[in-house]
Amino acid sequence: MKRLLALLCTVVAVSALTAPAQAENNTSASDSPQRACSSLTAPRLPGARVTSVTTDIRPAGDVAASSQSPVVRSVPAVCDVTVVLTHPGADDHVTTRVWLPLDTWNGRFQGVGGGGFSASGGESGLAAAVKGGYSAAITDAGVSTDGSTPSAWALDSQGRVNTPLLENFAGRSLHEMAVTGKHLTAAFYDRRTFSSYWNGCSTGGRQGLMMAQRHPQDFDGIAAAAPAANWDRFIPAEIWPQVVMNQAHDFLSPCELNAFTQAAINACDRNDGVADGVVDEPDRCRFNPRALIGERVVCDGTTHRISKADAEAVASIWAGPTTPTGLRLWYGLNKSTPLTYLAATALTPDGARVGAPFPISENWIKYFLERDPAFDTSALTYADFEDLFRQSQREYNKIIGTDDPDLSAFKAAGGKMITWHGLSDELITADGTVDYRKRVERAMGGAQRVDSFYRVFLAPGVGHCAGGNGPVPTDPLAALVDWVEHGEAPETLPASTTTPDSTVITRDLCPYPLHARYSGHGPTASADSYTCRR
Incomplete structure (x- = not known):
């Protein structure tokens, strides 16, 4: 954690x-x-x-x-x-x-x-x-x-x-x-x-979107990675895994959580034709966590058997927040995403396992929704969660939601914006970024018009702002500078990662909604072996 x-607190930005x-x-x-x-x-x-x-x-x-x-x-x-x-x-x-x-x-x-x-x-x-x-x-x-x-x-x-x-x-x-x-x-x-740029990730990404929405003439270019936009919804949604475990009275250890994530990766890794430990399109991963019921997992020398309650909890976490009647409120975590941050648990001094909420989400609820620093989030029911989720939208969307799709003033000012988001982000699901991009398209006349000033790139296997199993963008700011100062819109974002055995893997990230598809020949670790296609 x-x-x-x-990572949440390390961001760089550019403006003028x-x-x-x-x-x-x-x-x-x-x-x-x-x-x-x-x-x-x-x-x-x-x-x-x-x-x-x-x-x-x-x-x-x-x-x-x-x-x-x-x-x-x-x-x-x-x-x-x-x-x-x-x-x-x-x-x-x-x-x-x-x-x-x-x-x-x-x-x-x-x-x-x-x-x-x-x-x-x-x-x-x-x-x-x-x-x-x-x-x-x-x-x-x-x-x-x-x-x-x-x-x-x-x-x-x-x-x-x-x-x-x-x-x-x-x-x-x-x-x-x-x-x-x-x-x-x-x-x-x-x-x-002189030229001006914004370059931030997480809260820094949200700040970049906020500038494009409310102060469109402040920056020539905005690099807004893994943006914490839709703040009023995704922040309370981060407590959902804890609500699920508390309501089920079933707290999974990190080892058990990792077993579900790895099983999903193993099941869906080859969907893109390449076995590389990365799920290229996690939204198309059909792995059912119930397939692990009865399986044995060895954690710290102790064997655990995956129960039906364990599988149901993970299924609910992956599905994401809903009302008590099943209406979706926000997106869940992708199946290739580590669960050990938002579904974190810890042992008490007497050896009992309990939930360990992610502090940013828990503190949003304590201070801004309940106005009570001593509030116990472990007592939240599903109905309580829905009430808090709705309250967060109602009271804070206009202040910090950062989800206005009308970027016409930013476009008119000549601004350019690049967003990239890891598809294995542990904290801010990339589905929120895709949701925002789709709303911008609806508000501004379609994908082609939006691509002329705002492009989104999804990074398979990459975590929050960095890390994970997939190639991470190497210099998105340089791509932004080329777009602003030379009119060269980025067709791809170069990305790379180095495996534990020192193998360098390169990939060119494609603009949404395209994906890097293996051509069928050439080394799978080389970006040259892939093309951007749907």
């Missing part, structure tokens, strides 16, 4: 269109970086008041690892700007950080997104962007950087939802970060125009 939380006109600095980095840095001022931000601006020259070197991200080495020297602002009446303090490379700028601005309940990817996100030549910005949105819990900010002193801070987190602070970052970039380099 720590790996997934780290035409820079704001009021670049008040009269000294550019080409003249004197130190003087240009110290004389930078913040832009005017409607609805906000800037309380402080500090600048400093940060020398070249390594950026230390955090609990969220690894160390980033050999980061160039930057002008480090911190802008603090507040929104009158909100009692908030929002910090935006902007790093401006002193002599390695590539002429582009990059916004850096967050993960989980954190709006920011931290200094490591800035460092990765700057190392790539970008000027870069992050915002904390005035909330905690703890991606797993909103306990420090979700409720006010009266126990009510802190709506201004939720609005900051949902999108308001992202726009202010973009305006601030581009203003400072324009002033520091004495450039009026």
Whole structure:
């Protein structure tokens, strides 16, 4: 789970269109970086008041690892700007950080997104962007950087939802970060125009979609991977596996859960004509978990027999959330997806196995739906779950749903957007991304028109933002830059992975709804042996 939380909280992003006109600095980095840095001022931000601006020259070197991200080495020297602002009446303090490379700028601005309940990817996100030549910005949105819990900010002193801070987190602070970052970039380099990109995954992916929907002129290009869109639905849906196990009084061990996943992969691996441990189209996998009833599984030296209750629980988890009468509410996990995150269990000191809810989903319910940090989600019935699911939609869709299919303003502004999503994502099912893409097509005149500015690529076997058994996109941001700056729409996204025996597997991910099909000849580990077909 720590790996997934780290991925949720590690995101990089990029943004810039035409820079704001009021670049008040009269000294550019080409003249004197130190003087240009110290004389930078913040832009005017409607609805906000800037309380402080500090600048400093940060020398070249390594950026230390955090609990969220690894160390980033050999980061160039930057002008480090911190802008603090507040929104009158909100009692908030929002910090935006902007790093401006002193002599390695590539002429582009990059916004850096967050993960989980954190709006920011931290200094490591800035460092990765700057190392790539970008000027870069992050915002904390005035909330905690703890991606797993909103306990420090979700409720006010009266126990009510802190709506201004939720609005900051949902999108308001992202726009202010973009305006601030581009203003400072324009002033520091004495450039009026430059390219801008967003590059984020998970919450960072949702942030990218939010910008396309509500602030369509902030970014030229948006790379929104595994987006946490449909937030009001998929976040409560993540507790569904726990509800299923609690209601059945049947808590499967990680070993037993993995047995079901592996059995599904074994049964459906060859559906695409290649035996590679990857299910290319998990929605066409017809494996029935009841086929394992009676099978023995050895876990930590102890033999377990798969029961009917075990199989029924997994079937319900795969099917996804429903009402007590069987009406689907949201999508379930794909059969090739590890179940050990959302269906996690743990042993109590006395040896009993109990559910271990994914903290982001559990805390959404505790703080934003029940408004009670002590609420016990293990007591939820199926009827309770439906009530909470409906409440989440009703109260939060307009604030943070991030599911508006009307991208006409983004298209009119010349924006381009790429989304890729792993089909074995442990946390955010790719079905939500496909659902959104289909709604965009219906709203905007069909697939061909949408492909002209927004493309989706599905990655078989890939987990949340990375990992898994399948090839992971190698540089989707580069593909986005080519599309924005050279008009070269990506026909495929190059992807690769290395197996435990050091075999390098390459694949070209195809734009939805196409799939990479084996040609019948050539090495199955090579992208050259596949073509994009339905």
